[in-house]
Amino acid sequence: MNSDLNNILGDYALETRGLWRTFGKFEAVKGVDLRVPKGTVFGLLGVNGAGKSTIIKMAMGHLRPTRGEIKVLGRALGEDLVEIRKRVAYVSENRYLYEWMTVAESISFTRAFHETWDDGKAADLLKRFSLPPGKKVRQLSRGNRARLCLLLALSFNPELIILDEPTSGLDPIVRRDFIENIVSEIAEEGKTVLFSSHIVDEVERVADYVAIINEGEILLVSTIDDIKTSYKRVRYATNGTRPEVAGLPGVLAVENGRHEQVLTVSAWGDETLRSLGERGVKNPEVLPISLEDIFVNTVRAERERRAGL
Amino acid sequence: MSRNIFKAMLWKEWRETRWKWLAFAAAFHIPLVIAALVVAFRESARFDLYALSDPVAEQVFAFAIVFQSGFLITAGLFLLAFFAVGSIGAELDNQSMFFIFERPVKRWHVLLFKYAVGAVQTTACVGVSILSTLTAVYLVTAAFASNVSLAGSWDSFVLVASNALRGTVWTVVVSLMVYSATFLFSVWFEKWWIAVIAGAVSLVLMFIYLGGYLVDWVVSRATRATDGDSVNLELYSQLEFAPIFGMLLIASGLYFASQYVFARKEMR
Numbered sequence: 073m074n075s076d077l078n079n080i081l082g083d084y085a086l087e088t089r090g091l092w093r094t095f096g097k098f099e100a101v102k103g104v105d106l107r108v109p110k111g112t113v114f115g116l117l118g119v120n121g122a123g124k125s126t127i128i129k130m131a132m133g134h135l136r137p138t139r140g141e142i143k144v145l146g147r148a149l150g151e152d153l154v155e156i157r158k159r160v161a162y163v164s165e166n167r168y169l170y171e172w173m174t175v176a177e178s179i180s181f182t183r184a185f186h187e188t189w190d191d192g193k194a195a196d197l198l199k200r201f202s203l204p205p206g207k208k209v210r211q212l213s214r215g216n217r218a219r220l221c222l223l224l225a226l227s228f229n230p231e232l233i234i235l236d237e238p239t240s241g242l243d244p245i246v247r248r249d250f251i252e253n254i255v256s257e258i259a260e261e262g263k264t265v266l267f268s269s270h271i272v273d274e275v276e277r278v279a280d281y282v283a284i285i286n287e288g289e290i291l292l293v294s295t296i297d298d299i300k301t302s303y304k305r306v307r308y309a310t311n312g313t314r315p316e317v318a319g320l321p322g323v324l325a326v327e328n329g330r331h332e333q334v335l336t337v338s339a340w341g342d343e344t345l346r347s348l349g350e351r352g353v354k355n356p357e358v359l360p361i362s363l364e365d366i367f368v369n370t371v372r373a374e375r376e377r378r379a380g381l
Numbered sequence: 382m383s384r385n386i387f388k389a390m391l392w393k394e395w396r397e398t399r400w401k402w403l404a405f406a407a408a409f410h411i412p413l414v415i416a417a418l419v420v421a422f423r424e425s426a427r428f429d430l431y432a433l434s435d436p437v438a439e440q441v442f443a444f445a446i447v448f449q450s451g452f453l454i455t456a457g458l459f460l461l462a463f464f465a466v467g468s469i470g471a472e473l474d475n476q477s478m479f480f481i482f483e484r485p486v487k488r489w490h491v492l493l494f495k496y497a498v499g500a501v502q503t504t505a506c507v508g509v510s511i512l513s514t515l516t517a518v519y520l521v522t523a524a525f526a527s528n529v530s531l532a533g534s535w536d537s538f539v540l541v542a543s544n545a546l547r548g549t550v551w552t553v554v555v556s557l558m559v560y561s562a563t564f565l566f567s568v569w570f571e572k573w574w575i576a577v578i579a580g581a582v583s584l585v586l587m588f589i590y591l592g593g594y595l596v597d598w599v600v601s602r603a604t605r606a607t608d609g610d611s612v613n614l615e616l617y618s619q620l621e622f623a624p625i626f627g628m629l630l631i632a633s634g635l636y637f638a639s640q641y642v643f644a645r646k647e648m649r
Contacts, residue, residue: 132483154487157484162483164479166476170393170480171477173396181389181392184385185385185386185484186485
């Protein structure tokens with residue numbers, strides 16, 4: 073994984089600039105700039121209705137941007153959609169399949185569309201996923217439908233795999249297998265994976281990069297490691313008087329206990345430590361922070377900012 | 382669209398529509414066979430085939446021609462909604478079409494393919510219906526009439542055959558035009574039932590606007606002799622270029638309108 077090198081060279085699997093999309097008066101996506109480096113696992117994280125699927129559908133050419141640019145594998149989306157689709161696999165949230173086809177027929181039908189189809193890989197995945205070839209799609213469980221979609225997406229060796237809410241509706245065991253094993257394996261092959269989810273835990277498990285989206289805007293884009301380095305929870309005793317920390321730069325959330333205060337800080341460093349000291353905070357304890365805490369506090373802070381609180 | 386994709390799409394269409402074909406064949410031909418048998422076994426239906434060349438038989442033919450043409454133009458066209466909406470509207474409605482759109486294939490190729498397959502289905506069904514009706518009538522008549530004489534019935538056979546071919550061409554062209562209108566609506570509206578209603582309304586409007594001309598072109602004008610109301614059966618075997626070309630032009634326009642709407646359609 074050469075994400076740093078990719079950043080320098082500007083070699084992105086997906087790149088959007090000033091992407092907007094409105095539905096009537098509703099602004100679903102507002103000026104999104106996104107760069108997905110090649111060879112990485114990139115998680116789009118946001119609550120339902122945040123705009124994740126709209127961004128993905130625009131990237132796949134299913135929706136037209138109101139304005140803005142999209143490049144997929146170095147090609148502008150309007151140039152040659154067919155050429156892009158030869159190299160990009162997309163598994164939508166709704167997992168579109170023909171219900172009347174059997175698993176084997178679905179594979180055979182999809183095979184006809186892809187010159188790069190790998191029969192050996194398809195057979196391997198069929199065996200690994202324990203999919204019954206003679207069973208009709210309508211008889212498959214949600215988990216097996218998801219697996220079949222993934223088989224169809226991976227068997228033509230795409231360079232970029234886009235998964236829109238891939239674990240939606242799956243039970244926890246299938247979900248974990250999907251995320252931890254399958255997505256990780258795809259990434260190990262050097263392919264780029266862009267997946268959207270509202271489940272923080274699964275993004276945290278496999279993603280190299282994460283973008284937090286709220287109400288059509290990107291609030292945060294970074295590597296998971298960088299986020300965890302800069303975002304911290306800080307706990308300290310208040311001893312009856314609570315220090316004034318509301319104006320402190322980077323403070324996303326303040327939790328008040330009976331004898332302590334806990335801050336969620338977005339840019340932890342010496343400067344924050346010094347500022348806290350100036351406000352009378354003594355011996356602050358830096359606590360580990362989960363991506364869920366970061367996500368919740370970032371979204372909440374943005375909502376409060378908009379509400380003028 | 383590569384050969385492999387074409388073959389795969391053709392296979393899918395066949396698998397999805399084969400029961401429609403069977404249902405159509407059964408719905409149309411079973412009553413036809415029953416009616417033919419009932420008529421054939423009636424004593425009054427057993428007439429001298431040689432008499433078909435008589436002026437009395439010509440009057441019977443005139444009635445049959447008008448009835449057959451009118452029936453096929455109206456009732457037969459209801460089949461079109463069945464095939465036009467089923468060919469693409471249902472796939473857009475249940476969003477299974479997304480499966481194809483996620484593949485490396487041009488959208489307009491997909492629509493052209495669907496249009497062509499649906500057009501072949503509808504025109505084949507309408508055409509085969511006419512031919513099989515006439516074939517059944519002729520076979521039953523020949524089988525149960527007395528005094529069968531090839532020399533005596535040849536002229537009437539030629540009239541029946543030419544009438545059948547002409548009626549087939551006319552009805553196929555009209556059906557193609559109406560199919561194209563219904564196809565446009567099924568692309569336009571995502572809900573199949575809206576497309577059916579819109580298709581039916583367009584069909585009615587087309588008949589209100591063109592109805593007199595259509596009947597004139599297909600039936601009256603060619604079958605009326607210059608001396609008045611008597612039927613000129615020889616003229617009935619003729620086809621007129623202008624209205625047929627006009628209807629094909631309308632069908633093409635409706636097809637391109639479908640492509641225009643489809644190209645701008647978003648998959649939400």
